[in-house]
Amino acid sequence: MDALALEAKAGKADAAPAPALATKRPKPQKKAKRIVYFEVEIVDAKTKEKLLLLDKVEPTASILDIKSMFHKSNPQWYPARQSLCLDPKAKSLKDEDVIQNLPVGTTATFYFKDLGAQIAWGTVFLLECVGPLLIYLMFFFRLPFIYSPRYDFTTPKHWVVHLACACHTFHYAKRILETMFVHRFSTGTMPLRNIFKNCSYYWFFAAWMAYYINHPLYTPPMYGEQQVKTALMIFLFCQLGNFSIHIALRNLKQPGSKVKKIPYPSKNPFTWIFWVVSCPNYTYECGSWVGFTVMTQCLPVAFFTIVGFIQMAVWARGKHRGYLKEFRDYPTLRSSILPFIL
Numbered sequence: 001m002d003a004l005a006l007e008a009k010a011g012k013a014d015a016a017p018a019p020a021l022a023t024k025r026p027k028p029q030k031k032a033k034r035i036v037y038f039e040v041e042i043v044d045a046k047t048k049e050k051l052l053l054l055d056k057v058e059p060t061a062s063i064l065d066i067k068s069m070f071h072k073s074n075p076q077w078y079p080a081r082q083s084l085c086l087d088p089k090a091k092s093l094k095d096e097d098v099i100q101n102l103p104v105g106t107t108a109t110f111y112f113k114d115l116g117a118q119i120a121w122g123t124v125f126l127l128e129c130v131g132p133l134l135i136y137l138m139f140f141f142r143l144p145f146i147y148s149p150r151y152d153f154t155t156p157k158h159w160v161v162h163l164a165c166a167c168h169t170f171h172y173a174k175r176i177l178e179t180m181f182v183h184r185f186s187t188g189t190m191p192l193r194n195i196f197k198n199c200s201y202y203w204f205f206a207a208w209m210a211y212y213i214n215h216p217l218y219t220p221p222m223y224g225e226q227q228v229k230t231a232l233m234i235f236l237f238c239q240l241g242n243f244s245i246h247i248a249l250r251n252l253k254q255p256g257s258k259v260k261k262i263p264y265p266s267k268n269p270f271t272w273i274f275w276v277v278s279c280p281n282y283t284y285e286c287g288s289w290v291g292f293t294v295m296t297q298c299l300p301v302a303f304f305t306i307v308g309f310i311q312m313a314v315w316a317r318g319k320h321r322g323y324l325k326e327f328r329d330y331p332t333l334r335s336s337i338l339p340f341i342l
């Protein structure tokens with residue numbers, strides 16, 4: 001990019017006046033304005049210690065560019081681990097923010113926070129979903145060390161046990177495939193510490209649920225076939241709903257885009273729930289597990305559903321508040337996760 005093009009992009013940066021033109025030049029020359037570079041100072045948000053001074057930063061440099069420069073001098077803080085703000089208490093700047101568009105003078109001070117070790121979203125979802133998938137199957141196939149040998153000659157598994165295994169496997173296979181082919185995440189990573197909490201939840205509960213459902217002494221649901229069939233309908237309906245919402249959320253973003261928009265109902269009836277709920281993917285997710293609880297009539301499944309619901313309700317409320325803050329025209333009829341209730 002030549003200097004002129006750079007200057008044209010550099011809307012807010014003050015440019016130095018061009019030198020006066022000579023009186024007898026045959027053709028008027030294009031004004032060659034000088035680019036005004038920025039001086040960037042990176043300060044620790046907590047200690048206020050100066051960590052880095054960069055001079056001659058181009059006005060078109062993005063926050064991600066600055067993070068990369070900072071990373072060069074501090075290899076332990078890779079860009080995804082850094083938060084840069086204009087004030088120690090302000091929200092983090094976005095990677096795509098450009099220095100010349102920020103409310104700073106030619107010397108910009110950025111406050112740095114270490115976000116801690118990070119893990120890529122794709123890895124998170126794969127770890128969270130492959131674990132329960134395999135753990136459940138180990139119990140379903142009654143690997144020899146799991147149940148006592150004294151049950152070896154008990155009756156074969158009830159048909160609902162096969163159905164539950166199919167539903168459980170389908171659910172996690174769907175989530176893995178969605179992670180690979182549907183979701184368009186806007187941030188690359190999340191804190192590494194979350195993975196321990198999430199995996200404990202998924203893996204522990206998968207083992208606990210599977211142990212009881214596949215146990216040779218498992219008691220099938222009280223109301224028999226009718227209960228199982230109704231529960232299966234609820235489960236499948238909610239799985240389809242959840243998938244439809246994931247597609248709707250995917251279609252909100254162009255590939256590579258990080259911009260969040262207000263999701264609206266589309267022609268797909270499963271998305272009409274957007275009229276009344278901000279995070280219907282969580283609503284459908286909870287509905288699926290309610291269906292699975294009724295289908296298996298198993299207490300650990302009910303606990304799993306309740307804990308998952310509490311976590312998703314907390315996230316949904318956060319997202320709902322975020323929408324209200326960001327979009328002034330956000331539909332007022334919407335609740336976070338349960339229509340008209342929560």
Ligand SMILES: CCCCCCCCCCCCCCC/C=C/C(=O)SCCNC(=O)CCNC(=O)[C@H](O)C(C)(C)COP(=O)(O)OP(=O)(O)OC[C@H]1O[C@@H](n2cnc3c(N)ncnc32)[C@H](O)[C@@H]1OP(=O)(O)O
Pocket residue numbers: 083092115116118124128189190191194197198200201204205307308311318
């Ligand atoms: C009896 C049984 C026992 C069983 C075991 C016990 C288990 C215990 C139960 C727990 C239940 C757990 C259920 C888990 C279910 C999991 C479900 C999933 O599969 S979902 C996939 C995984 N998703 C997650 O884990 C969510 C992770 N997301 C987050 O943590 C946050 O969204 C975020 C930190 C990544 C970003 O937050 P957000 O609000 O979107 O961003 P803000 O810009 O508003 O920032 C808020 C705050 O966070 C800081 N931040 C931002 N990004 C990061 C980052 N990448 N790393 C670290 N910190 C980050 C940001 O700086 C802000 O901090 P502040 O101090 O206010 O400046």
Ligand SMILES: NC(=O)C1=CN([C@@H]2O[C@H](COP(=O)(O)OP(=O)(O)OC[C@H]3O[C@@H](n4cnc5c(N)ncnc54)[C@H](OP(=O)(O)O)[C@@H]3O)[C@@H](O)[C@H]2O)C=CC1
Pocket residue numbers: 183184185186187242249250252253258259260261262263279281282285307308309311312315
């Ligand atoms: N059983 C359980 O306990 C739980 C299960 N889950 C399951 O995992 C699925 C994914 O969970 P989670 O990641 O928390 O779901 P989110 O709704 O946060 O995100 C799903 C995808 O949609 C995108 N997205 C969300 N809102 C918008 C928006 N307004 N504009 C543009 N894109 C958007 C996200 O991108 P971005 O990166 O921009 O946010 C992400 O790619 C859930 O739907 C659920 O099925 C989740 C939590 C708990």
